[in-house]
Amino acid sequence: MVLILNKKKVITLISVLSVFFLVFAVLIDTNLHIEVFKKHKADNLNMYLINVSLNDKEKILKCSQNITYVNKTGKNLKKLYFHIYPNAFSKEEYAPFEKNEFKKAYPNGFSKGYINIRKVFEKKYNLDFKIVGEKEDILEVDLRCNLKPGEKTNIYLEYDVKLPNSIGRFGYGDYTINITNWYPIVCVYDSRGWNIKSYEEIGDPFYSDVSNFDVNINIPKKYKLATTGIIKSKKLNNDYVLYNVKGNNVRDFAFILSDKFNVISTKLKDIKVYSYFFDEKLGRESLQIAKDALTVFSDLFGEYPYKTYSVVASDFFIGGMEYPNLVMIDKTLYKRNSKFFLEYVVAHETAHQWWYSLVGNDEISEPWLDESLTEYSTIIYFEKKYGKEIKDRLIKNLKINTYRKSNKSVFKSTTEFENSIDYSLCVYSKGALLLDDIRNKVGDDAFFDTLRKYYKQNMYKNVTSEKFINMWKKRGVNIDKMVYGNN
Ligand SMILES: [Zn+2]
Numbered sequence: 001m002v003l004i005l006n007k008k009k010v011i012t013l014i015s016v017l018s019v020f021f022l023v024f025a026v027l028i029d030t031n032l033h034i035e036v037f038k039k040h041k042a043d044n045l046n047m048y049l050i051n052v053s054l055n056d057k058e059k060i061l062k063c064s065q066n067i068t069y070v071n072k073t074g075k076n077l078k079k080l081y082f083h084i085y086p087n088a089f090s091k092e093e094y095a096p097f098e099k100n101e102f103k104k105a106y107p108n109g110f111s112k113g114y115i116n117i118r119k120v121f122e123k124k125y126n127l128d129f130k131i132v133g134e135k136e137d138i139l140e141v142d143l144r145c146n147l148k149p150g151e152k153t154n155i156y157l158e159y160d161v162k163l164p165n166s167i168g169r170f171g172y173g174d175y176t177i178n179i180t181n182w183y184p185i186v187c188v189y190d191s192r193g194w195n196i197k198s199y200e201e202i203g204d205p206f207y208s209d210v211s212n213f214d215v216n217i218n219i220p221k222k223y224k225l226a227t228t229g230i231i232k233s234k235k236l237n238n239d240y241v242l243y244n245v246k247g248n249n250v251r252d253f254a255f256i257l258s259d260k261f262n263v264i265s266t267k268l269k270d271i272k273v274y275s276y277f278f279d280e281k282l283g284r285e286s287l288q289i290a291k292d293a294l295t296v297f298s299d300l301f302g303e304y305p306y307k308t309y310s311v312v313a314s315d316f317f318i319g320g321m322e323y324p325n326l327v328m329i330d331k332t333l334y335k336r337n338s339k340f341f342l343e344y345v346v347a348h349e350t351a352h353q354w355w356y357s358l359v360g361n362d363e364i365s366e367p368w369l370d371e372s373l374t375e376y377s378t379i380i381y382f383e384k385k386y387g388k389e390i391k392d393r394l395i396k397n398l399k400i401n402t403y404r405k406s407n408k409s410v411f412k413s414t415t416e417f418e419n420s421i422d423y424s425l426c427v428y429s430k431g432a433l434l435l436d437d438i439r440n441k442v443g444d445d446a447f448f449d450t451l452r453k454y455y456k457q458n459m460y461k462n463v464t465s466e467k468f469i470n471m472w473k474k475r476g477v478n479i480d481k482m483v484y485g486n487n
Contacts, residue, residue: 001204002320002348046211053218061161073189077147082139082184088199089113089164094135096201104317105168113164121156135198173315180254203414207362210460213247226276226312227255228325250324256312274310282334293350296384302455320345322352351377360462368410372431398429411483434482
């Protein structure tokens with residue numbers, strides 16, 4: 001995510017804005033070496049088959065879901081845990097927004113969102129389940145018998161999802177319906193056991209395993225659909241259209257609807273890049289930005305392995321938000337006189353396709369891991385596209401803004417930061433400076449070579465800070481102090 005509306009971030013961006021006008025666009029060399037990755041083996045991934053139908057009047061999703069869960073924990077499992085994020089919107093005190101954001105998040109006053117789990121089956125047997133978690137946003141399911149390591153099971157669920165009238169990640173506004181973090185998604189089991197943390201207000205509080213998705217989306221025909229994955233078929237049935245969408249090797253599945261979208265697309269090799277927007281001029285710009293960002297990051301870090309990428313203008317007051325193959329961009333950014341803000345946010349969210357979507361991590365315990373790389377990748381995008389001068393100015397601004405945080409650790413969980421400004425300065429800004437420091441120490445060749453290996457070795461997986469830190473130790477750079485700070 002990139003928060004562009006908090007005061008500090010706006011100050012950061014405004015201070016670099018003047019720089020932007022001094023810079024001439026120099027097209028980058030797109031003929032750099034592209035690594036070809038072996039096709040990822042998908043047969044041991046969890047598989048989600050979901051049927052979802054929108055009741056437009058009530059803003060309720062009627063859903064059924066079959067998940068084939070593969071036990072890769074190495075342990076016998078008696079229970080399974082799912083995040084049911086919509087319940088974090090069920091009460092005002094749970095809503096994942098800071099207090100000063102409430103009016104922006106709910107322009108028409110607080111509006112409830114929730115999930116109502118109606119049935120949980122394993123084969124034909126009813127399973128006991130309970131709703132747990134600090135925000136009632138975890139579903140605990142008792143399996144009928146022990147699931148041994150390596151075994152698979154099929155869990156069938158029926159549920160309804162109520163969308164709130166909210167313009168954060170999840171909900172609807174006047175222009176778009178944002179259907180994100182909406183279905184029961186299995187929690188990650190790692191060396192610490194089950195990760196069953198709630199949907200907190202600071203950061204992107206998500207952590208998931210790469211899976212396969214086959215989703216039937218039934219929506220009124222007036223809506224255009226922006227989605228994770230590839231639309232395989234489209235059938236008109238009276239006033240509804242049924243889409244079949246397949247998303248393979250993705251760690252989440254999101255879609256956005258609007259009856260007002262303009263849609264344009266272009267090809268980048270075999271990737272279809274889309275821009276969904278409302279304002280003509282910057283909508284077209286955003287398609288070019290997305291294409292340029294995919295090119296820069298593919299050349300530097302390794303190939304983008306999916307066939308689609310969509311940049312979607314949305315009712316989303318926070319700035320930008322990443323999902324696999326799809327990013328949400330605050331639609332008001334398309335109306336600004338300068339394209340800088342839009343370019344910054346689109347480049348940032350596109351970088352998340354590498355750092356979050358392909359190389360995943362626990363974004364609650366170790367948010368710096370994807371955000372610092374993403375923020376620094378954004379700066380690299382500007383450097384490669386517009387020259388070193390803008391990069392130097394962006395770095396200088398980060399140094400000025402983080403001056404008072406020089407001893408602060410970037411390594412904290414999202415819940416340990418004072419507020420989103422503190423979070424943003426430590427995790428994004430200090431994190432990006434840390435990477436710039438490493439780059440200066442090891443030189444460009446070793447820096448990008450190490451990141452390319454990091455990407456190649458960890459794509460479709462989850463990584464930890466330890467792994468990242470050790471990788472640089474092998475290159476002769478100890479970043480412990482920079483990461484952990486003095487407090
Ligand atoms: Zn981000």
